[in-house]
Each structure stands twice: as structure tokens, then as C-alpha cells.
Amino acid sequence: SQQGEEDPQALSIQEGENATMNCSYKTSINNLQWYRQNSGRGLVHLILIRSNEREKHSGRLRVTLDTSKKSSSLLITASRAADTASYFCATLRVSNNRKLIWGLGTSLAVNP
């Protein structure tokens, strides 16, 4: 099955630095969503970007979408130790507008 792929798989930074995670996908999409998962917990929706949008902001989060390259990036600015989590991208395909296709996730560690 087609799925998104995030890179890097793991990222370790110092508090205060910016963290950038990337996601690539394979098919035409309606939207792309980023979710966060703290260790052993459920996924929490962070931000959604529609296929006709190029950039979106929410607090310290900035998401970009390049549909020509079929890729997205999630930037977390001024990271905090509490941002330590796994981050997943999920795409809503044009051909199936109910089923999200998930990436493998990026594990982010923010060191105090």
C-alpha cells in the first residue's frame, strides 16, 4: 500500500533549536496532516494543510507543502523538551477521501 515517508527517522537537538521533519508521499492528495505521539500515548492532530495551500502556521509550527515534489515539511521553532515525541504525517488521498495514509514517523528528542 502507498504510504508517506518521513525523514529523518530520528532527530536529536538541543532545546531552543529548530527541528525540521520532512514527509514525502506518492499520490495526489486532498490534504496532508501532521500528528504527534508521545511515548505510549495516542496520536494528537497538530495541523492540516490542504492541497491548494503552500504554507501554514500554528504557534511554533510551520508546515509547507510542495505538491509538485509530493513533499511536506514540519518546522518546530524554538524547541522545548516537551516537544520530545514522534511526529507522523498522514495524507488524505483524492481517490479515497476517508482513509489516511500514514508515514513511519520521525522520533524527535529535544535535550534540555
Added chain:
Amino acid sequence: EPEVTQTPSHQVTQMGQEVILRCVPISNHLYFYWYRQILGQKVEFLVSFYNNEISEKSEIFDDQFSVERPDGSNFTLKIRSTKLEDSAMYFCASSEGTSGANVLTFGAGSRLTVL
């Protein structure tokens, strides 16, 4: 803020036993989902449910699995005869289904350990 609740948070069972995982989706949501995540691996779609029937299921969702909405609030996942490889976190999610964006709200998960 409305949330999806799941019970139990952790269940240990013997191989071959039946397990029922329970979920209470957000009350005005129309679509319900089960996902699973084997430790350290990706989130895998199992099944989606709408209008009291399965709308889509993955190849993982074989005859050992079933879902039910027995009343107006609960949404259950049953595994008839558990196998060792069923050990995973099982997440229930729901979405409004009206906006077209399909943003999912997830529960905290039920950890299933099959011995």
C-alpha cells in the same frame, strides 16, 4: 474538550483467547476507526465504520477481527482467537465526516499483550 476514550488501557491475554477492546467516540462524530501500532513501528489502518457498517478494511482485518456499535455510544473491536503477533497498541479514532478534511481524534490506546 471532547475526547475519545478507550478501555482497557492494558490487557494481557493468553494466545487463543477472545479479546474485546472498547471505545467511546466523540458523540457527534460519524466515522469511526481502529488502528494498531506494533511497538516501535508504523500506525496501521485496520477498519473504518460508518452508518453502522464497515466502510473499508485492510488486509490485516481478517476473519479473526470484527467491529460492532452495540449501542449509541460504544464502538468495539473483537479479536476472536488472539495470536502472539496481535500484541500491539490498538487505537480507536473518530472524525466528524462533514467537513471533508477527515481530521481524526484518537483515543489514548489499548495495549494488548498476547502470551
